[in-house]
Amino acid sequence: MARVAVVGVGAIGGAVAGLLQTAGRHEIVLCTRRPLQGLTVTTPEGVVRVEGRNLTDPALAEAVDWVMVATKTYDAKGAAEWLRRLAANGAPVAVIQNGVEHRERFSPWVEQDRIVPVVIDCPVERQRDGAVLQRGAARMKVEEGRLGREFAELFTGSRADIEITEDWNSAAWRKLCVNAAGALNALTLKPAGVFGIDAVGRLAVEMVDECAAVGRAEGAQLAEDVGQQVVNGYRAHPKDSVNSMLADRMAGRQMEIDARNGVVVRLGEKHGIATPLNRMAVTLLRVPLPPGAYEERVNVAR
Numbered sequence: 274m275a276r277v278a279v280v281g282v283g284a285i286g287g288a289v290a291g292l293l294q295t296a297g298r299h300e301i302v303l304c305t306r307r308p309l310q311g312l313t314v315t316t317p318e319g320v321v322r323v324e325g326r327n328l329t330d331p332a333l334a335e336a337v338d339w340v341m342v343a344t345k346t347y348d349a350k351g352a353a354e355w356l357r358r359l360a361a362n363g364a365p366v367a368v369i370q371n372g373v374e375h376r377e378r379f380s381p382w383v384e385q386d387r388i389v390p391v392v393i394d395c396p397v398e399r400q401r402d403g404a405v406l407q408r409g410a411a412r413m414k415v416e417e418g419r420l421g422r423e424f425a426e427l428f429t430g431s432r433a434d435i436e437i438t439e440d441w442n443s444a445a446w447r448k449l450c451v452n453a454a455g456a457l458n459a460l461t462l463k464p465a466g467v468f469g470i471d472a473v474g475r476l477a478v479e480m481v482d483e484c485a486a487v488g489r490a491e492g493a494q495l496a497e498d499v500g501q502q503v504v505n506g507y508r509a510h511p512k513d514s515v516n517s518m519l520a521d522r523m524a525g526r527q528m529e530i531d532a533r534n535g536v537v538v539r540l541g542e543k544h545g546i547a548t549p550l551n552r553m554a555v556t557l558l559r560v561p562l563p564p565g566a567y568e569e570r571v572n573v574a575r
């Protein structure tokens with residue numbers, strides 16, 4: 274049994290809390306900004322009701338054994354407010370987010386060796402507060418090591434599919450290649466079907482090639498044809514599937530542009546690698562759509 278706090282109970286935090294619940298032996302603390310009226314996770318195997326204590330004030334948190342952070346990357350500072358008390362006794366902090374900078378993002382608040390970076394693949398969405406729909410398996414990748422193994426053990430008994438890898442860096446960059454190309458959905462305001470257009474597919478390959486070149490300079494092992502693999506993956510998705518960048522842009526919400534494309538530009542500069550397509554995506558996606566345009570755009574995108 275462990276006391277496990279989940280900071281940020283949206284789509285991923287909800288799915289992770291559901292998996293911890295099905296593991297059947299943990300005390301779960303749900304840390305949110307607004308009160309939760311219960312948490313129900315609908316999975317392909319059935320509905321899980323999470324029996325967790327809900328806190329909305331970081332000042333009332335008590336020390337736990339493990340913290341799982343599942344906010345958006347741009348909410349790291351707010352998430353960190355929970356860590357002072359939750360991790361007061363040295364609890365490891367699993368960062369379950371996209372991007373490749375999990376440690377860098379939280380190192381202002383937590384010692385690097387207590388941060389457990391996690392790559393997650395899980396088709397899940399928040400339906401409304403307290404209800405999460407998980408459409409498929411949760412696959413996570415953590416680094417080999419004591420904390421990576423302890424993290425995986427927390428989920429024993431659940432349906433989480435956790436790979437402990439010696440080369441987490443490559444896994445994170447491989448996922449970033451997929452996410453970097455996803456900016457094209459937000460730019461065109463079109464779901465996955467847009468990758469079926471040949472010229473868009475070619476652009477996506479070039480965008481991923483920039484990301485992969487930077488990733489290799491950062492030590493990641495990535496296939497030469499990773500760009501084409503990514504495009505083939507998008508073409509295999511249902512044509513109307515909407516990624517989170519597109520969903521966020523259409524809803525007028527903040528996007529994880531910096532963690533997905535900005536990082537390619539920033540680290541590209543560090544290594545002297547040109548990343549013009551990712552730079553263009555970052556620049557254009559920072560230009561807000563006109564006020565009131567969002568609802569209209571939903572129909573355009575379908």
Ligand SMILES: NC(=O)c1ccc[n+]([C@@H]2O[C@H](COP(=O)([O-])OP(=O)(O)OC[C@H]3O[C@@H](n4cnc5c(N)ncnc54)[C@H](OP(=O)(O)O)[C@@H]3O)[C@@H](O)[C@H]2O)c1
Nearest residue numbers: 281282283284285304305306344348351352370371395397
């Ligand atoms: N969804 C997916 O299918 C998926 C798949 C793979 C990876 N990811 C990655 O997983 C991460 C989480 O994404 P998500 O889709 O789960 O996002 P999400 O549904 O927006 O959930 C994030 C949650 O964090 C909460 N939050 C923000 N600041 C907080 C704070 N200071 N204290 C407590 N809670 C706070 C938000 O609260 P409010 O409700 O108040 O806004 C929201 O409930 C991202 O990096 C994303 O790219 C997502």
